[in-house]
Amino acid sequence: MRHWFFCFFLASLYTFVPLQAQQKKSSMNTFIDALMKKMTLEEKLGQLNLPVSGDITTGQAASSDIAGKIRAGKVGGLFNIKSLSKIKEVQRIAVEESRLKIPMLFGMDVIHGYESVFPIPLGLSASWDIKLIEETARVAAAEASADGINWTFSPMVDISRDARWGRISEGSGEDPYLGSRIAEAMVRGYQGDDLTRPNTILACVKHYALYGAAEAGRDYNTTDMSHHRMYNDYFPPYKAAVDAGCGTVMASFNEVDGVPATANKWLMTDVLRKQWGFTGFVVTDYTGINEMVNHGIGDLKTVSARALNAGIDMDMVGEGLLTTLQASLKEGVVTQKRIDEACRKILEAKYMLGLFDDPYKYCDESRSKKEVFSTENRKVARRAAGESFVLMKNNNALLPLKKAGTVALVGPLADNRVNMPGTWSVAANHAKSISLLDGLKQINGITVLHARGSNLDHDAAFDERASMFGKSSGRDKRSAAHMIEEALDMARQADIIVAAVGESAEMSGEASSRTNLDIPAAQKELLMALKKTGKPIVLVLFTGRPLTISWENDNLDAILNVWFPGSEAGLAITDALFGDVNPSGKITATWPQHVGQVPLYYAHKNTGRPLPEGKWFQKFVSNYLDVSNDAEFPFGYGLSYTKFEYSDLRLSATKLKGQQKLTASVTVKNTGKYTGKEVVQLYIRDVVGSVTRPVKELKGFQKIELKAGESKEITFTITPEDLKFYNYDLKYDWEAGDFDIMIGTNSEEVKRASVSWEK
Numbered sequence: 001m002r003h004w005f006f007c008f009f010l011a012s013l014y015t016f017v018p019l020q021a022q023q024k025k026s027s028m029n030t031f032i033d034a035l036m037k038k039m040t041l042e043e044k045l046g047q048l049n050l051p052v053s054g055d056i057t058t059g060q061a062a063s064s065d066i067a068g069k070i071r072a073g074k075v076g077g078l079f080n081i082k083s084l085s086k087i088k089e090v091q092r093i094a095v096e097e098s099r100l101k102i103p104m105l106f107g108m109d110v111i112h113g114y115e116s117v118f119p120i121p122l123g124l125s126a127s128w129d130i131k132l133i134e135e136t137a138r139v140a141a142a143e144a145s146a147d148g149i150n151w152t153f154s155p156m157v158d159i160s161r162d163a164r165w166g167r168i169s170e171g172s173g174e175d176p177y178l179g180s181r182i183a184e185a186m187v188r189g190y191q192g193d194d195l196t197r198p199n200t201i202l203a204c205v206k207h208y209a210l211y212g213a214a215e216a217g218r219d220y221n222t223t224d225m226s227h228h229r230m231y232n233d234y235f236p237p238y239k240a241a242v243d244a245g246c247g248t249v250m251a252s253f254n255e256v257d258g259v260p261a262t263a264n265k266w267l268m269t270d271v272l273r274k275q276w277g278f279t280g281f282v283v284t285d286y287t288g289i290n291e292m293v294n295h296g297i298g299d300l301k302t303v304s305a306r307a308l309n310a311g312i313d314m315d316m317v318g319e320g321l322l323t324t325l326q327a328s329l330k331e332g333v334v335t336q337k338r339i340d341e342a343c344r345k346i347l348e349a350k351y352m353l354g355l356f357d358d359p360y361k362y363c364d365e366s367r368s369k370k371e372v373f374s375t376e377n378r379k380v381a382r383r384a385a386g387e388s389f390v391l392m393k394n395n396n397a398l399l400p401l402k403k404a405g406t407v408a409l410v411g412p413l414a415d416n417r418v419n420m421p422g423t424w425s426v427a428a429n430h431a432k433s434i435s436l437l438d439g440l441k442q443i444n445g446i447t448v449l450h451a452r453g454s455n456l457d458h459d460a461a462f463d464e465r466a467s468m469f470g471k472s473s474g475r476d477k478r479s480a481a482h483m484i485e486e487a488l489d490m491a492r493q494a495d496i497i498v499a500a501v502g503e504s505a506e507m508s509g510e511a512s513s514r515t516n517l518d519i520p521a522a523q524k525e526l527l528m529a530l531k532k533t534g535k536p537i538v539l540v541l542f543t544g545r546p547l548t549i550s551w552e553n554d555n556l557d558a559i560l561n562v563w564f565p566g567s568e569a570g571l572a573i574t575d576a577l578f579g580d581v582n583p584s585g586k587i588t589a590t591w592p593q594h595v596g597q598v599p600l601y602y603a604h605k606n607t608g609r610p611l612p613e614g615k616w617f618q619k620f621v622s623n624y625l626d627v628s629n630d631a632e633f634p635f636g637y638g639l640s641y642t643k644f645e646y647s648d649l650r651l652s653a654t655k656l657k658g659q660q661k662l663t664a665s666v667t668v669k670n671t672g673k674y675t676g677k678e679v680v681q682l683y684i685r686d687v688v689g690s691v692t693r694p695v696k697e698l699k700g701f702q703k704i705e706l707k708a709g710e711s712k713e714i715t716f717t718i719t720p721e722d723l724k725f726y727n728y729d730l731k732y733d734w735e736a737g738d739f740d741i742m743i744g745t746n747s748e749e750v751k752r753a754s755v756s757w758e759k
């Protein structure tokens with residue numbers, strides 16, 4: 001009886017939930033139908049308009065030109081205003097002084113935290129800690145929403161296999177499987193399970209699509225690739241974000257199949273809406289419509305109509321839709337139906353956020369004071385930074401350092417707070433970040449000697465280009481020789497040298513492509529001089545991308561890659577240097593030996609002439625004369641202060657059929673002296689396919705913690721779902737045959753076994 005009642009209860013719950021969702025949807029439709037009946041064409045086009053805050057950030061909101069447009073119903077939202085009082089004022093103008101009182105969206109690039117800044121996304125991805133990544137997005141949403149923001153232009157999920165491209169720093173690296181898991185987590189973190197809450201915000205997955213595949217790694221450049229590669233390697237993270245319910249999508253600047261993404265109907269409508277079932281709205285990137293004039297596909301009126309017809313709903317900054325669509329409608333180039341559709345999508349987003357019920361719901365000053373940059377949130381930032389660090393080298397267990405003796409801290413990034421948050425930290429209070437020098441000063445028992453050692457780069461003009469947005473590198477006017485001499489003087493008095501060198505924050509990020517991936521020469525010369533002292537050197541490496549550091553790897557004792565760790569940088573780095581945190585990050589984009597190898601990625605195809613294993617050159621096979629095919633550091637690589645030993649791989653079967661499941665296990669033992677975390681990685685190779693298949697693909701991972709001496713059996717369950725790929729006809733399916741199963745500590749060092757799987 002009880003059982004029966006329970007089943008009935010469950011069944012009614014299941015029908016109740018969709019029923020409730022349906023009811024909500026129908027009330028939304030009724031509300032929006034009524035509102036749209038009242039809207040003029042101009043007001044509808046106004047909803048599609050997203051100007052940048054512009055004069056509002058500096059001027060008086062009420063008297064600005066944008067304020068006039070808001071009163072006239074010509075603005076759907078604004079972005080990048082950091083001021084709760086200004087946002088409140090702008091919202092007041094919209095809901096009190098415009099005819100239809102439609103509330104506005106307030107967007108911002110909250111990319112890796114708001115004021116409590118987390119590591120740059122590439123660094124965060126190196127944590128392989130999905131729960132933590134979701135938590136960072138949750139905290140970012142809570143802080144941003146407490147300051148009036150209800151929409152973030154994140155997650156950025158562009159797969160990139162080219163370290164020259166500066167925006168590789170903003171994504172999760174080269175792998176579609178890991179990238180997809182991170183994309184979902186971030187959407188969940190921002191949007192939660194209820195968008196009407198005051199502390200959840202709309203997410204915007206970007207940049208759809210293929211933006212990370214710009215030719216020659218040059219930002220905004222052409223992309224061109226087969227549909228096969230798009231579907232298998234580049235689309236999955238966008239799709240994962242859409243499947244996770246991401247409310248909005250941002251179009252990319254680049255072209256896809258010869259048509260800019262912003263005007264590409266196949267991309268925006270056929271794939272996004274019809275194949276993936278996306279129901280939110282699509283916004284262009286910054287002046288994305290206007291730039292199509294330069295792309296060479298027509299004047300502003302033509303490209304605006306093309307964008308709308310392709311499936312774009314909102315126009316960021318350029319006002320092409322606002323200013324040209326009335327004429328295009330008259331000429332029959334666009335339809336009223338399509339304008340209504342776009343307008344409806346934007347109103348729906350506002351409705352789902354609850355803005356029609358309370359347009360000021362994100363404007364609670366007491367929340368802002370309490371939650372933004374709170375002690376608790378900064379603790380999450382410090383923890384996240386610690387999880388993102390990658391120990392690239394640690395000769396003779398030089399790290400962790402003892403809290404005793406004299407440390408010579410050198411390098412242009414040692415005493416620099418403003419660079420610590422990294423690129424895209426628009427809401428950060430940069431000066432409040434903690435530098436490595438600040439952090440070291442808090443360690444009792446050590447003496448710290450500090451010298452700058454070098455400038456970021458010899459070339460002052462380069463330095464300036466790499467120091468945008470108030471993130472000065474603090475250029476020193478003294479000569480390079482003088483600065484090196486001073487650093488050597490300190491180094492000679494010290495027991496150990498800690499060199500804080502690498503890129504400045506703005507050497508990666510938007511429009512920060514590089515053709516040379518070395519540490520800039522001025523800093524490398526400093527390292528070379530320090531090496532001659534014979535003192536042990538720890539390289540604390542700041543970077544927004546994979547660098548070429550073969551010399552450093554060959555010559556220095558320890559390398560801790562800290563990316564740009566965020567607002568708590570100095571504390572998190574000292575946690576790791578002195579062993580309060582044991583580094584466990586693993587790189588998510590391959591580090592090449594030489595820039596000429598780029599694009600270099602682990603999931604490459606075999607080619608018809610692969611280099612035999614163990615060789616580094618052979619005539620008439622696929623390799624180079626001057627550099628081996630190997631990475632300097634392969635995907636998934638990262639060390640720990642402790643050691644992990646992997647047993648051989650055990651499979652539950654070697655022959656399978658149909659929907660059977662396979663389990664693959666290894667025993668991982670911590671054979672070192674410290675408690676540590678390890679990311680156990682599962683790769684699969686589909687040995688023979690109807691199309692060529694990568695030499696291996698990541699299909700699972702588990703981040704585990706083991707005490708010294710502890711071992712644990714790690715098991716992965718593999719089903720035919722994990723074997724699926726898009727075939728020549730872009731059908732997503734698996735093919736019977738042989739599969740190599742690999743589990744290991746990185747993409748190169750793996751244990752292997754094979755299975756054959758029949759249909």
Ligand code: BGC
Pocket residue numbers: 109153206285286510
């Ligand atoms: C970037 C986007 C960003 C937008 C708004 C553009 O330049 O490509 O990623 O969201 O600006 O700031």
